[in-house]
Amino acid sequence: MNAQELLAIADDELILGWRNSEWTGIAPFLEEDVAFSSIAQNEIGHARALYQLVAAELGTTADELAFDRKPEEYRCSQFVELRLVPDWAKTIARHCLYEDADERRIKELIESDDPEVAGLAAKIDREEAYHRMHAQMWFERLQDVPQFQEALEELRPMVVERGEHLPEFEQLWEEMTEVRRSVAGATW
Amino acid sequence: MVTEERVWEALAEIPDPEIPPISIVDLGVVRGVTVSNGTVHVEFTPTFLGCPALEVMRDQMAGRIRELGAEPNVEVILDDSWSTDRITPAGREKLRQSGFAPPAPREAGGPQLVQLQSKAFKCPYCGSTETRLENIFGPTPCRSVRYCDSCRQPFEQFKTI
Numbered sequence: 001m002n003a004q005e006l007l008a009i010a011d012d013e014l015i016l017g018w019r020n021s022e023w024t025g026i027a028p029f030l031e032e033d034v035a036f037s038s039i040a041q042n043e044i045g046h047a048r049a050l051y052q053l054v055a056a057e058l059g060t061t062a063d064e065l066a067f068d069r070k071p072e073e074y075r076c077s078q079f080v081e082l083r084l085v086p087d088w089a090k091t092i093a094r095h096c097l098y099e100d101a102d103e104r105r106i107k108e109l110i111e112s113d114d115p116e117v118a119g120l121a122a123k124i125d126r127e128e129a130y131h132r133m134h135a136q137m138w139f140e141r142l143q144d145v146p147q148f149q150e151a152l153e154e155l156r157p158m159v160v161e162r163g164e165h166l167p168e169f170e171q172l173w174e175e176m177t178e179v180r181r182s183v184a185g186a187t188w
Numbered sequence: 189m190v191t192e193e194r195v196w197e198a199l200a201e202i203p204d205p206e207i208p209p210i211s212i213v214d215l216g217v218v219r220g221v222t223v224s225n226g227t228v229h230v231e232f233t234p235t236f237l238g239c240p241a242l243e244v245m246r247d248q249m250a251g252r253i254r255e256l257g258a259e260p261n262v263e264v265i266l267d268d269s270w271s272t273d274r275i276t277p278a279g280r281e282k283l284r285q286s287g288f289a290p291p292a293p294r295e296a297g298g299p300q301l302v303q304l305q306s307k308a309f310k311c312p313y314c315g316s317t318e319t320r321l322e323n324i325f326g327p328t329p330c331r332s333v334r335y336c337d338s339c340r341q342p343f344e345q346f347k348t349i
Contacts, residue, residue, distance in 0.1 A: 035324065
């Protein structure tokens, strides 16, 4: 696994964590407010740990990778860039599709020859198990709802797409990096 | 001259920033301590990767080691070596007394939804297993929320990691 591939996974986790956090305070009910906030926190934690691995190899820092690149340098997929608030059916559809694809990717990393990558992937997988159970619970609840089925069909082809960023990614990047750009070199 | 034993004692006095009744040594996040030439090397294995308490724990460990007159070197180990199985028996008892249900042992194949939705989990207040899952997630990523149908009390259940 080379640094660029790990960076793509870290970017997916960071951006999806950011999108999930957009439900904090406005989810359809309190349990999901808590759940999506926790999932977002975990995903951003995974991104940080992956950035640390990549940063050690590239001679930079996790923060610089997360916040100091230009929008076009991020390698995340369009799938995680989509801003889905306030569409709950689509949000759950993305959650189910992402956790499924992410599981396969993490399991591959666990088999990596690099012990640091394999060790971190094993740790990430133990946390992701709870995201998958949460997605499974929602899948079972919504699987017969036409709105949810349509959302799955619409989003499924996007899971593997990479390349151009969506226009809404630029807005996310502006917001995500705003504080850091406003006070260059500050420590917190 | 600082000894490893003295360092372990000092670290055992640091409370978990989020659950103060339990120490970070009881929590099992200190994997190893070695002392050489006045430097104390601590292997720190984080709980959840996104846990905001990690920096606090790391800084507190470094602070305690400086108080002992040694130079700290706290290394964060980003692998799978922390598990809720590392929480000591004393730590588990302190959790239970504070109203947190201790984690179930780690099992091969990982946790399953059907298991979380079963009645295998005990209420920390009344000991009943008539409890149900309210939410896989809770106040922090390491906890779920359950409800006891016997004493009608919601409680926090540690996730098994």
